[in-house]
Amino acid sequence: MKIDHKIVASFLLFLMTVVCIVSGVEFLDMRTPDVIYPSEDLTKIGKLSDYFEELKDGSGDTDIYFFEGKEPGATVLLLCGTHPNEASGFIAGVLATENVKIKAGRLLIIPQACLSGFSCTDPMEGYPQSYTLESKSGERKFRFGSRVSNPLDQWPDPLVYSHFPSGQKLSGFETRNLNRSYPGRPDGTFTEKVGYAIVQLIKKEKIDLAFDLHEAAPEIPIINAIIYHEKSEDIGLNAILNLEFRDLRYAPERSPENFHGLSHREWGDNTDVYPFLMETCNPIQGRLRGRTNSELILTGKSPQYLAAQETGKLRIEYDAEGVPLDKRVARHLQGFLEIVNSYNEFFPEKTILLEGLPEYEDLLENGLSNYLK
Amino acid sequence: MIFWLYIVILVLLSLVIVKEMFEERDWKKQIALVMVLIPFILRIFLIK
Amino acid sequence: MSFELVILISMLAVFAAGVFIFKLPAGVSLMLASITGAFVAGEGLPVRHLVEGSFGFLEAIMIIATAMIFMKVVEATGALSTISYYMIKSLHKRPTLLIIIITFFVMFPGMLTGLSSACILTTGALVVPALLAMGMPKKAVGSLIAMAAVFGEIAPPISIPVMIIGGGVDMPYIGFTGPLLIASFPPAIFTAIYYRKKYLKDFNIDEVLEKLENPVYDQYGFKLFLPIILVIALLLSEMLFPELMFHLGVPLIFMIGTLTAFGTGNKFKPVGMLQNSLRNAMPVMAILIGVGMFLQILTLTGVRGYLAVSALQLPEEVKYLAAVIMPFFGSAYAAASVIGVPLVFVFLGKNSIIVASALALMAAMGDLMPPPSLLCAYAGQMVGEPNHFKILKASALAIFVTGAVGILMIYFANDIGQFINLF
Numbered sequence: 041m042k043i044d045h046k047i048v049a050s051f052l053l054f055l056m057t058v059v060c061i062v063s064g065v066e067f068l069d070m071r072t073p074d075v076i077y078p079s080e081d082l083t084k085i086g087k088l089s090d091y092f093e094e095l096k097d098g099s100g101d102t103d104i105y106f107f108e109g110k111e112p113g114a115t116v117l118l119l120c121g122t123h124p125n126e127a128s129g130f131i132a133g134v135l136a137t138e139n140v141k142i143k144a145g146r147l148l149i150i151p152q153a154c155l156s157g158f159s160c161t162d163p164m165e166g167y168p169q170s171y172t173l174e175s176k177s178g179e180r181k182f183r184f185g186s187r188v189s190n191p192l193d194q195w196p197d198p199l200v201y202s203h204f205p206s207g208q209k210l211s212g213f214e215t216r217n218l219n220r221s222y223p224g225r226p227d228g229t230f231t232e233k234v235g236y237a238i239v240q241l242i243k244k245e246k247i248d249l250a251f252d253l254h255e256a257a258p259e260i261p262i263i264n265a266i267i268y269h270e271k272s273e274d275i276g277l278n279a280i281l282n283l284e285f286r287d288l289r290y291a292p293e294r295s296p297e298n299f300h301g302l303s304h305r306e307w308g309d310n311t312d313v314y315p316f317l318m319e320t321c322n323p324i325q326g327r328l329r330g331r332t333n334s335e336l337i338l339t340g341k342s343p344q345y346l347a348a349q350e351t352g353k354l355r356i357e358y359d360a361e362g363v364p365l366d367k368r369v370a371r372h373l374q375g376f377l378e379i380v381n382s383y384n385e386f387f388p389e390k391t392i393l394l395e396g397l398p399e400y401e402d403l404l405e406n407g408l409s410n411y412l413k
Numbered sequence: 414m415i416f417w418l419y420i421v422i423l424v425l426l427s428l429v430i431v432k433e434m435f436e437e438r439d440w441k442k443q444i445a446l447v448m449v450l451i452p453f454i455l456r457i458f459l460i461k
Numbered sequence: 462m463s464f465e466l467v468i469l470i471s472m473l474a475v476f477a478a479g480v481f482i483f484k485l486p487a488g489v490s491l492m493l494a495s496i497t498g499a500f501v502a503g504e505g506l507p508v509r510h511l512v513e514g515s516f517g518f519l520e521a522i523m524i525i526a527t528a529m530i531f532m533k534v535v536e537a538t539g540a541l542s543t544i545s546y547y548m549i550k551s552l553h554k555r556p557t558l559l560i561i562i563i564t565f566f567v568m569f570p571g572m573l574t575g576l577s578s579a580c581i582l583t584t585g586a587l588v589v590p591a592l593l594a595m596g597m598p599k600k601a602v603g604s605l606i607a608m609a610a611v612f613g614e615i616a617p618p619i620s621i622p623v624m625i626i627g628g629g630v631d632m633p634y635i636g637f638t639g640p641l642l643i644a645s646f647p648p649a650i651f652t653a654i655y656y657r658k659k660y661l662k663d664f665n666i667d668e669v670l671e672k673l674e675n676p677v678y679d680q681y682g683f684k685l686f687l688p689i690i691l692v693i694a695l696l697l698s699e700m701l702f703p704e705l706m707f708h709l710g711v712p713l714i715f716m717i718g719t720l721t722a723f724g725t726g727n728k729f730k731p732v733g734m735l736q737n738s739l740r741n742a743m744p745v746m747a748i749l750i751g752v753g754m755f756l757q758i759l760t761l762t763g764v765r766g767y768l769a770v771s772a773l774q775l776p777e778e779v780k781y782l783a784a785v786i787m788p789f790f791g792s793a794y795a796a797a798s799v800i801g802v803p804l805v806f807v808f809l810g811k812n813s814i815i816v817a818s819a820l821a822l823m824a825a826m827g828d829l830m831p832p833p834s835l836l837c838a839y840a841g842q843m844v845g846e847p848n849h850f851k852i853l854k855a856s857a858l859a860i861f862v863t864g865a866v867g868i869l870m871i872y873f874a875n876d877i878g879q880f881i882n883l884f
Contacts, residue, residue: 043440045435045437045438045439045440045443047445048440049435049437049443050432051428051446052434052443052444052446053434053447055429055447056447056450056451056454059508059512060454060455060458060460060512061456062508063461063508063509063511063512063513064455064458064460064461065459066508066509067455067461067509067513067823068460087785089420129460160461161513162515162756163513163514163515163517163753164513164517164753164756165760166510166758166760166761166762167756169509176818192459192461194416195416195419196416196520196523196698196710196712197520198632198703198710199574199575199619199621199699199700200619200700200703201626201703202703202704204704208633208635209633209634209635209706210624210633210634211621211625211627212624213635220785221463243776244716257835259803260630260638261806263562268427298633299420299633324582326766327766327769327798327799327802328769328770328773328803329763329766329768329804330465330763330767331502331761331762331763332760332761332763332768333722333761342766342818344763344766344767347770347774347776348769348770348803349772351770351773353773353780353805353806353807354773354806354807355806355809362821365848415708415709415710415713417715417727418507419710419712419713422523422527422713422716423523425735426523426526426739426819429735429736429737431738432570432736433736433739433743436736437688440783441484441485441486441489442486442743444485444486444489444742445486445488445489445744445747446743446747448488448489448492448515448747448750448751449743449746449747449750451750452511452512452515452516452519452522453513455512455516456516460723461512461516
């Protein structure tokens with residue numbers, strides 16, 4: 041029996057509509073915001089658009105949590121979620137927002153710097169859209185996003201991304217990468233505008249010390265590292281030494297002077313801040329990873345990395361235990377605390393005193409769930 | 414501005430593909446046509 | 462046998478059955494293979510993943526669609542045939558030079574866009590009638606433009622496979638011009654001369670010119686070429702001076718070129734032209750949708766990682782084999798991303814810029830290879846050769862020599878690096 045080709049066309053278009061609705065519902069689910077319950081020491085919640093009006097109410101207008109101590113002191117920025125597919129940075133930001141207490145100075149936390157990137161995942165990566173963590177109030181769902189801004193906020197990509205103002209050329213995809221967009225510009229792309237607003241925040245709030253929390257694939261040479269601008273070198277090396285005393289190893293990496301657009305380079309060059317970027321090891325970003333699912337985000341366990349390590353051909357930071365999210369978050373928070381302590385040692389007249397954040401060992405022992413509300 | 418120009422290009426291409434779908438007599442090629450249409454439609458409706 | 466291998470074999474089996482037994486379009490077979498892979502892996506029918514994968518090459522698909530429309534329009538105005546006619550008329554006395562220039566000419570759009578298919582769709586389409594009229598067999602003409610497309614994709618200023626590899630290892634796209642020139646132009650010249658010697662016999666210029674469409678330059682004058690000049694100028698300025706030029710993007714540039722073509726030459730019917738162009742572009746567009754789905758499922762199920770680790774597990778003395786298998790990924794971008802990135806680390810200690818350039822060359826040949834055989838399929842359409850495997854077969858020697866250039870570049874990476882630094 042031969043079916044009329046117009047009926048086939050109509051049926052296929054109907055099928056297409058069903059597929060678009062089924063997948064569309066899942067895609068749109070990523071626009072539900074993550075919920076964060078700030079600690080009692082919260083002073084106010086600001087918006088990134090407070091520093092660049094054009095972002096107001098848009099998908100780049102992320103929340104900024106302000107914590108101000110009774111005593112004056114240094115102002116610190118903890119920026120997380122630059123790359124929404126690097127879960128430990130974001131969760132470290134959530135955990136800090138929900139637990140921090142402040143005695144002196146000011147702490148500003150941005151848990152989702154690239155808010156736009158939290159609303160989608162990257163094609164051909166097979167990523168899950170979310171993962172669930174246990175908390176004191178039961179299960180909480182968090183979004184696992186894209187490395188870059190959502191194309192619905194910035195499209196199309198050029199074939200070549202020319203960084204402003206250096207003119208450095210990178211592949212077109214990087215044009216939506218917030219950590220290649222600093223110092224940004226007010227009349228630039230969506231991502232450059234977000235980068236510009238963050239730099240304005242650093243200037244207007246007179247930030248003294250700033251952090252950008254990341255993760256990287258196990259095969260990337262810069263991993264489990266603290267990357268510092270040359271002016272932050274003394275503070276950074278002192279902190280790394282103190283971390284060594286606790287048996288925690290962080291590779292010191294000086295920010296390359298000719299690699300532009302990155303926070304540790306451009307924040308340092310364009311503002312008075314002492315910038316630091318920290319990396320933990322995240323197998324779900326790696327190209328050698330096995331099955332890609334939310335389990336991998338939480339356990340960081342991918343036996344294929346062990347097999348690759350055994351070949352001896354790659355320098356891979358991985359062991360059979362995997363790198364669970366608890367451990368990655370704990371590393372970030374301990375690195376943050378030690379750098380803050382080191383800053384306080386170098387600038388005793390302008391310190392920041394924080395409490396309430398778990399030490400590395402405590403977090404590993406009690407688990408993330410005991411620190412999430 | 415440039416974003417919307419690209420959406421217009423996608424709308425134009427989608428209309429031509431739908432027209433072609435109703436004129437194409439080979440069901441195998443009709444499936445190929447509808448495959449290409451899916452991402453176009455989701456982008457036009459600002460879903461993905 | 463590992464479970465990932467079972468998944469991969471089931472996917473390849475379904476793909477092969479779809480193409481060879483059920484005669485389905487390659488794009489549709491890739492989609493069915495992806496569904497099978499997900500099912501075998503226990504993922505059920507992951508609609509969201511399949512649809513998300515289809516976005517992987519959305520911009521490339523738009524470039525192909527708009528480039529095809531533009532090329533059909535300038536073909537209809539008579540501009541293409543006129544250029545072909547005068548190119549042959551002016552260079553026919555020096556056939557070797559003619560073939561070399563034709564090869565560079567075909568490479569040109571790929572040099573600017575980093576897209577191999579753009580070469581075949583634009584300048585490739587332009588030279589096909591001339592080469593066929595000169596008596597070259599269809600498979601040889603198809604093979605020549607397919608190989609030129611590979612070299613165009615790699616040649617500077619824009620090489621997307623290198624950028625993909627660089628993006629994976631945090632290496633900025635700086636200092637690649639020299640290495641990419643070495644990776645692209647010598648094999649391109651070799652290929653051109655080889656085809657000249659093997660396939661291009663003596664021809665009677667008058668007979669050839671008679672077979673070509675009549676030039677319409679006398680009728681319309683210089684305005685005939687304005688759309689092509691405008692598109693080349695816009696592409697060049699966007700690629701070379703991105704900081705000065707308002708970003709239009711390749712699809713929009715082709716659409717602007719299409720709009721300006723009205724009234725510059727012979728008349729044509731716009732709606733029929735649009736439909737005809739998309740009908741021609743559809744097999745490749747569907748392949749790219751299918752490849753996106755295929756890669757998404759390979760990644761989701763862990764097969765992508767399995768392939769990359771297997772490459773690393775090759776013994777030390779055969780680590781160059783890992784580079785040799787790159788083309789067999791069947792896609793330049795997939796090979797660059799999946800295996801190109803870890804291979805840069807495998808060859809750590811050698812000049813990374815030279816290694817990345819050579820790996821990009823190896824990856825670029827993936828566009829010729831099955832399952833999609835993107836370039837061969839396209840070249841087949843252009844020259845009217847329904848069996849695109851004949852084109853792949855005719856390219857065997859050129860592929861071998863190009864592969865040898867890539868491997869030698871990796872082996873002598875440090876020496877080449879020092880040589881380039883002399884300039």
